[in-house]
Amino acid sequence: xxxxxxxxxxxxxxxxxxxxxxxxxxxxxxxxxxxxxxxxxxxxxxxxxxxxxxxxxxxxxxxxxxxxxxxxxxxxxxxxxxxxxxxxxxxxxxxxxxxxxxxxxxxxxxxxxxxxxxxxxxxxxxxxxxxxxxxxxxxxxxxxxxxxxxxxxxxxxxxxxxxxxxxxxxxxxxxxxxxxxxxxxxx
Numbered sequence: 450x451x452x453x454x455x456x457x458x459x460x461x462x463x464x465x466x467x468x469x470x471x472x473x474x475x476x477x478x479x480x481x482x483x484x485x486x487x488x489x490x491x492x493x494x495x496x497x498x499x500x501x502x503x504x505x506x507x508x509x510x511x512x513x514x515x516x517x518x519x520x521x522x523x524x525x526x527x528x529x530x531x532x533x534x535x536x537x538x539x540x541x542x543x544x545x546x547x548x549x550x551x552x553x554x555x556x557x558x559x560x561x562x563x564x565x566x567x568x569x570x571x572x573x574x575x576x577x578x579x580x581x582x583x584x585x586x587x588x589x590x591x592x593x594x595x596x597x598x599x600x601x602x603x604x605x606x607x608x609x610x611x612x613x614x615x616x617x618x619x620x621x622x623x624x625x626x627x628x629x630x631x632x633x634x635x636x
Contacts, residue, residue: 453599454555455546473498509589516588521574531571533557536564562620563594569614597623605630 469489477483486497519539537553540560546552557564570591573579590611596602597620604624606612615621625633 454544454559455552469496469498470500473500512592513588516591531568533564536567559598560595562597562615562618562624563591565615565618566591566594566611594620594624603630603633 469491472489473483473487476489477487480502483500484502485499487499488495489498490496491498534553537556538548540556541548541552570587573584587610590606590608593604593606594611594615597604602623604611605627606624607626612621612624615624
C-alpha cells in the first residue's frame with residue numbers, strides 16, 4: 450500500500466513472492482499440491498514451489514488480532530465517531546508516513562471503500578457485546594479493501610455485506626461477484 454500511495458518500497462518479506470503465490474494457488478490441483486510441489490514459471494524457468502499454509506494462517510490471525518486491537522482501543526476511548534481524519538491518521542501511522550493534509554487526502558481518496566467499511570465496523574465495535582473473535586472473516590475482508598488503493602485492482606467476492614457497506618464509495622464498482630468478474634473479463 451505504501452508503494453502505491455507514496456512510491457515507497459515494499460518492505461514485507463511476502464511482497465517479492467506474491468506473484469509466485471498467486472500462480473501456485475491457480476495451478477495447484479489440491480491442498481497437498483499447494484503445500485508441497487506446484488510447478489510455476491519463475492524468471493523464465495519452471496520452479497517447484499509450495500506454500501506454508503500454516504504460516505499464512507498465522508499471518509491472517511495476526512492481522513485479525515491487530516485489527517481487533519485497534520477497534521478495542523476505540524472502545525476504551527471516548528471517540529463518538531470514526532471520522533475521516535482519525536481513520537487517515539491511523540492508516541498513516543501504520544504505514545509510518547507523516548500525518549499531513551496532503552497525505553490524509555491521498556489515503557482518503559485512494560482507500561475510500563476501506564474507510565467506509567471500517568466506519569461501519571466501528572459502529573458495531575461501540576457495542577460492548579460485539580465479539581471480535583466471531584467476526585474474523587469480516588476483518589480479513591476489510592483488509593482486502595485496502596488493495597483498491599491500486600486503481601488496477603478488482604475485488605472479487607460473494608460477500609454481500611461488504612458490497613452493501615461500501616455501496617456509496619466511488620470504488621464500489623470495482624467490488625464484484627465472480628459472475629460479474631467473468632462478464633467484465635470477457636469481451
